[in-house]
Amino acid sequence: MTVNINIQEAKVAFSELLNRVSRGEEITITQDGVAIARLVPVNQNPVKRIPGSAKGLITISPDFDAPLPDDILASFEG
Template sequence: MKVNIHEAAAHLSKLINRVSGGEEIIIARAGKPVARLVPVGSRPVERIPGTAKGKIILHEDFTAPLTDDVIDSFYK
């Protein structure tokens, strides 16, 4: 659901009830999203460095320069 700032301020308690039910509310200014209202429990779990060790394999040319074709594809 997306609401503007004025509507969010006027109906904050109703929006909080919806968020408590698991819904996510996007708050927008002039139609552009500026904030997200989410349940407290939905915060991402803190990442622990090194937990994927041995699970990710990088190809030997991973750090090689990109070809012109690949670079050009970013600009199309």
């Protein structure tokens, strides 16, 4: 569950917020009702990435770096 706290409250209670986050809670800090930051716990046991684990699942077209057709290229120009 994410809790929203305005920036003024966060300044006053920062240590307590860090304690809550360390117990697994997520805190969103808001300013004028708009989310500006999120405090989340650090993952102490990240999943190890295995190089090459997607081998055979991704294909790249032989012409992936060919110039774009003129009509598509024109849509990027203003």
